[in-house]
């Protein structure tokens with residue numbers, strides 16, 4: 001049997017492998033990016049689904065438009081985009097089966113094998129995998145605690161002329177870091193100067209615990225070269241698989257054609273549930289509620305880390321998102337820590353797979369604080385802290 005060239009050297013995602021472990025309820029998992037079960041708006045979704053099936057089942061159970069369910073596209077244009085200082089028309093908008101699909105469609109529409117795609121180091125490994133399958137040549141820009149640095153970014157863009165730049169500007173996955181306003185402006189400027197497509201993937205931006213919301217890169221875009229991915233996975237439910245993208249009309253058209261050959265359209269009922277959730281005015285209240293829950297979980301995790309982790313483990317207290325990024329001293333391998341942690345029924349994600357450059361990030365790991373209740377967060381961090389101390393003593 002032949003396997004396509006494009007699949008060669010692409011290994012399964014470490015996170016997907018990790019999901020297998022989550023079946024064991026004894027494992028305290030700081031692994032995936034799962035929202036808390038307690039944060040699903042179950043009652044609202046039950047009520048909305050009931051109403052939709054009573055009133056619109058003939059439309060919703062039928063095939064739908066590839067572009068997306070019209071009330072969802074309208075709700076995006078009327079509420080979600082304006083709340084981020086953005087305004088567009090229907091032709092700027094495409095509904096997606098998760099923002100992961102947006103990345104896949106963008107690769108199909110834009111990338112030829114060997115094209116340079118610029119990514120943050122570290123970056124979301126699901127995206128990295130999609131770019132590998134598209135046979136892109138990945139070039140990296142370092143991400144720092146205060147986000148991207150304009151001078152570094154500019155030098156790399158000048159040298160490599162990437163076709164596309166993939167960035168997660170707010171509460172990045174995996175680092176939790178936030179790119180500042182000046183860098184956001186610079187990204188939009190570079191997009192214009194170098195005719196570079198920028199993918200602004202921002203699924204965590206609304207999960208903010210303190211401080212002011214930052215302007216999007218798209219709000220500084222003068223060349224129509226920035227495309228925004230908006231996912232409802234972290235705010236409503238990842239299982240619904242509903243996201244949207246907003247950008248250049250011609251590009252959206254090409255992505256729509258690619259989507260026809262991919263899944264025809266995203267599930268109507270799921271799109272309608274999200275549209276109703278927005279149109280019934282439930283979104284803001286729900287986001288406020290879950291941000292409060294996650295702020296509390298993040299606080300519990302940070303307090304436990306301060307108490308149980310040795311001082312040589314470096315991390316930042318998060319102001320939003322779902323992750324805390326940890327750095328061990330040089331020479332440590334977080335995969336060794338991971339293997340021994342699993343024996344003690346604690347899981348997290350080692351940092352290396354989020355890195356593009358060979359050997360980079362071996363001493364880093366990502367902790368998720370949204371999926372476990374408080375007492376298990378404390379217990380898991382305690383076990384991890386004890387293990388790190390034991391391993392340090394063995395060195």
Ligand SMILES: Cc1ncc(COP(=O)(O)O)c(C=O)c1O
Nearest residue numbers: 033098099100124173231233243
């Ligand atoms: C940065 C980033 N983009 C995209 C996704 C995938 O989102 P979706 O569920 O909408 O496909 C994730 C999920 O973890 C993510 O962290």
